[in-house]
Structure formats: C-alpha cells, structure tokens
Amino acid sequence: MDSVLSPLDLTAREAPEGPVAIARPHRVHAAATWFRENFPGDVFYAVKANPSEWVLDALWAAGIRGFDVASDTEAALIARKFPDAQIAFMHPVKSRRAIARAFHDYGVKTFALDSEDELEKILAETNGAKDLTLVVRFAVSGDGAAYPLTRKFGVTAEEAPSLLRKVRQSSEEMLGVSFHVGSQCMRTDAFRNAMDMVNRVIVNAGVVVDIVDVGGGFPAIYPGMTPPPMMDYVNAIKNGFEEMFVAQNAKLWAEPGRALVAEAGSTVTRVELRKGDALYLNDGAFGTLFDATHLNWAFPAKLLRQEPSRAKLAPFRLYGPTCDSMDAAAGPFMLPADIQEGDLIEIGSLGAYGTAMGTRFNGFGETVTIESKDSPWPSMYGEVSSVVAMPKRKRAPKKQR
Ligand SMILES: Cc1ncc(COP(=O)(O)O)c(C=O)c1O
Structure with missing residues (x-):
C-alpha cells in the first residue's frame, strides 16, 4: 500500500x-476545503498552476467547481473531465480560434479582456452572444509580489472607464472587473489597494459591476518567504469588497493557483x-x-x-x-x-x-x-475555521447600459 x-x-x-x-492529493483537498470554507465568494482554480489529473480530481472532490483556463486546450481538459464545471477563460489575449472553440465546443461564456480589440474579437467569435460574462482586467501594482505580473496585461485607470462602458453596452448579462496583484503576493494590502483603485475607476465610469474578481496571487510558504496568515488576505479582500460601489448582489471571485497546489x-x-x-x-x-x-x-x-x-x-x-x-x-x-x-x-x-x-x-x-499520503512541508492551512459571512454591500452608482 x-x-x-x-x-x-x-x-x-x-x-x-x-x-x-510526489503527488499529495490530500494537501490539495485541505487547501481547497480551506478556500471553500473561508473565502466569501466563488473560487476558480487557475489550471495553469498544475493541470495534473490527480490535482483536478482532488479539487473536484473538495467541491471546487470553478476553473480559470488560459487556453482552449485547458478549457477542453476541464469540459471533458467535468461537464458541469464553470469555466472562465481569463487570459486577456486569446486567438480567435481559441475563443470560438471555448464558446462553441466547450460552453465557455466567461471571458477576460483588457482592450476594445479583444472585445470585438470575443463578440465576433461568439456571434454577438448576449449571455456572456465579460471581465475587464485592470493593470495594478505588483509591489507586494515575489513574482510581479505587471508588464504584460491590464487596462490602465485612465483607459478603463471607456472600456468598461463599451463592455457594459455589449453584454446583457454580467460585467466583471479583475486584476492580478502578482504571484506569491506577500502583502495583504496589495489586494486592498487594487480594489480601492478599481473602485475609484468604477465610480468614475458610472457603470454597474456584477463581479469583482481578485485574481490569483495567494501565497505559499517557501524558505525566506513566510506570508501572513491566509485569513488576513481573506479579511483584506472582504473589507475591500464591502467598500466597493458595485451591484447590490455583486459576486466576489478569486482565481488561486499556487495557493491551492504548492x-x-x-x-x-x-x-x-x-x-x-x-x-x-x-x-x-x-x-x-x-x-x-x-x-x-x-x-x-x-x-x-x-x-x-x-x-x-x-x-x-x-x-x-x-x-x-x-x-x-x-x-x-x-x-x-x-x-x-x-x-x-x-x-x-x-x-x-x-x-x-x-x-x-x-x-x-x-x-x-x-x-504519497504524508505531509512533510510547512502548511498555510491549519484547522479549517468557521465560514465567513458574505460582505454587506454599498449602493451601486446609477445604472448605465
Ligand atoms: C489570470 C490569472 N489568474 C490566476 C493566476 C494564478 O496565479 P497564482 O498562481 O499566483 O495564484 C494567474 C497566474 O499567472 C493568471 O494569469
């Protein structure tokens, strides 16, 4: 045995x-259970961090139903394995064929973007579908991260209002905002600062936002890098979300990769x-x-x-x-x-x-x-604590379609 x-x-x-x-599915299960019980929103596992079958099986067994994919290959993997999964295509730049395949072949309706050109591609390849969830990715500071992801993606605060309004007009369903504070984020205020910045832009744009996706960046323990407790990240995000002027019933999402599998x-x-x-x-x-x-x-x-x-x-x-x-x-x-x-x-x-x-x-x-069934390395997850209540909402700005 x-x-x-x-x-x-x-x-x-x-x-x-x-x-x-060495694969330790029980550690994936423990991390996923912690997030499910403590993160006051929906968890989308960033498949890129580790797409192994044993990881996906352990996540599913722990109740994870959301998956953040970066390619149509990852979308195919998840759609074939878990037909009932919620798949979000969160790469802000996709080939037209990848968009079409994800939408038509794998039923993906959630797409990230950070430019008007990408919006046009998504609308064209989904035949102008009206039931999309479109998530605008913001550029935010990567200061708190051991591996910043700032240079490549994200709309700036200056350009964001016009893009948000365009997306709001294109989609009958849901408008989301997202960012990535950088991988292995060592500071909880990085999430809070990013949320405050995005909130100012939302208010400035006067759009109703249905989803706030705080991305990945949740850390693991490595020698010389001992992050604050994971609960501190959750509390910072919860407080930031409560202060945001988004729809009354807005959803909170996260896309942890590293933290679920490291x-x-x-x-x-x-x-x-x-x-x-x-x-x-x-x-x-x-x-x-x-x-x-x-x-x-x-x-x-x-x-x-x-x-x-x-x-x-x-x-x-x-x-x-x-x-x-x-x-x-x-x-x-x-x-x-x-x-x-x-x-x-x-x-x-x-x-x-x-x-x-x-x-x-x-x-x-x-x-x-x-x-292997052992647990020899330091863990971010102690005893699973009690469920965090859903944050209270502030009123959203006047609705604009
Ligand atoms: C869009 C997106 N979401 C989530 C993640 C996962 O990040 P992490 O592994 O730092 O949690 C990444 C990583 O690059 C990403 O690009």
Whole structure:
C-alpha cells in the first residue's frame, strides 16, 4: 500500500532514470476545503498552476467547481473531465480560434479582456452572444509580489472607464472587473489597494459591476518567504469588497493557483555528481525546478536515505541535467554536508508551477508521478475555521447600459 511507503521507498521501488514527482492529493483537498470554507465568494482554480489529473480530481472532490483556463486546450481538459464545471477563460489575449472553440465546443461564456480589440474579437467569435460574462482586467501594482505580473496585461485607470462602458453596452448579462496583484503576493494590502483603485475607476465610469474578481496571487510558504496568515488576505479582500460601489448582489471571485497546489507536490531528484558545494541533479530549470532556477527562489530540501545522515547541514547550489547554463539554482539549499553521488533529495512545495513547467529540452524531463499520503512541508492551512459571512454591500452608482 502506498500509504505506508515513504517517498524514498516509493522512488526506490520505481527506480526511474529521471526525477519522481510526489503527488499529495490530500494537501490539495485541505487547501481547497480551506478556500471553500473561508473565502466569501466563488473560487476558480487557475489550471495553469498544475493541470495534473490527480490535482483536478482532488479539487473536484473538495467541491471546487470553478476553473480559470488560459487556453482552449485547458478549457477542453476541464469540459471533458467535468461537464458541469464553470469555466472562465481569463487570459486577456486569446486567438480567435481559441475563443470560438471555448464558446462553441466547450460552453465557455466567461471571458477576460483588457482592450476594445479583444472585445470585438470575443463578440465576433461568439456571434454577438448576449449571455456572456465579460471581465475587464485592470493593470495594478505588483509591489507586494515575489513574482510581479505587471508588464504584460491590464487596462490602465485612465483607459478603463471607456472600456468598461463599451463592455457594459455589449453584454446583457454580467460585467466583471479583475486584476492580478502578482504571484506569491506577500502583502495583504496589495489586494486592498487594487480594489480601492478599481473602485475609484468604477465610480468614475458610472457603470454597474456584477463581479469583482481578485485574481490569483495567494501565497505559499517557501524558505525566506513566510506570508501572513491566509485569513488576513481573506479579511483584506472582504473589507475591500464591502467598500466597493458595485451591484447590490455583486459576486466576489478569486482565481488561486499556487495557493491551492504548492504544498501538494514535491520532486525526488538524484545527485549525479558533486563538485564542492555544487550538486548536479537529474532535474532542473527545464523540469520541475522552474521557480528555483528562473526566479532564484529557495525551496525546502531534504536528503532521503534509509540511514539518516548525522552530518551538519551546509548550503548547496544545484545544477540541472541539461547543457544550458541557466539550468542552475543558487538556493542555497540546506543539506547534510556528506551528500554524495547517488543520493536522493526531496525538494518540497513544488506543486505549483513545478511539473506544469517541464519540457523535454536536451532529451530530459521524463517524470514519474507517485502518490504519497504524508505531509512533510510547512502548511498555510491549519484547522479549517468557521465560514465567513458574505460582505454587506454599498449602493451601486446609477445604472448605465
Ligand atoms: C489570470 C490569472 N489568474 C490566476 C493566476 C494564478 O496565479 P497564482 O498562481 O499566483 O495564484 C494567474 C497566474 O499567472 C493568471 O494569469
């Protein structure tokens, strides 16, 4: 039974050439349950963070019914797997074919946009459908985020009023506003500040907004990055929502990716060579260690040996298996000083943007997935607390269609 085998035993049993992705569906379930019970709105899982079947199954089992997709391929995955899911296509720039497929083939009615040209594309490819939910994505500060997402998407506060009015006139159904405070957001006031800014624009535009979507950015715990409690984020968002001049029955949405899955995955990787404080591994930048290498984040690491090492911990750099010199993680990763060729290392908190980022560059990247029932890494989710009441509403500005 897998439940009694450790990641070391499981890896030894499979003995693969490449790395082993450890899947912990019970951690996805715990995070999803926490969000369902504490976030006072609808949760749309950002599929890009980890589209693995075991993740999707665990989310569904925990009651998550909303999925934020970035492509028609992700829409197809969710629509085929969960015909009753609510799918929101939240990428602000989509190909015409992707819009058409999402709408006609997979029943997607919710689309994000940040320009008039994208609005025209959505209306054209959905044959001017009147029952769309159109969500205007705002550019907001990424100051609080370890990985800001500011440069690429979002309408500015200056341009937003005219776009909001145009969208309001195009859709008979729902108008939403959204933003992304950046991934791994370490400050709760980032959400509040973004909501205040969007609120000022809504009031200025004089439109009725039906949905406030606070996007992703909810954090996980990594070495050197211990965020405030998740409940503080929820409270900041709840307070911000109460202050917004939106429809009386406006809905609150969120699109967490990282926060739902980070704790649920890790990678067991083998040391192929040691050179001083540098360890050459069978996984790296083009495998599951994207954030460790490209963003230079530290991740929790532990040596897996049948006989635990008694050596002191020492800082190590990691190199991946490819010939590319970007395939390097400065860490430092704290591991026993006697680590050697053939040792297995488990690198934790890799459930988000881990296997999802893997490529087959240089012929590497084949990753075996094994399920484990343990919970060895720090968690954002303690006991599930009581349900937060739905925020009270302020009155919306005069309706404009
Ligand atoms: C539109 C959108 N929503 C949600 C997310 C998920 O963000 P996170 O994983 O930081 O929660 C992303 C990530 O890039 C995104 O682009």
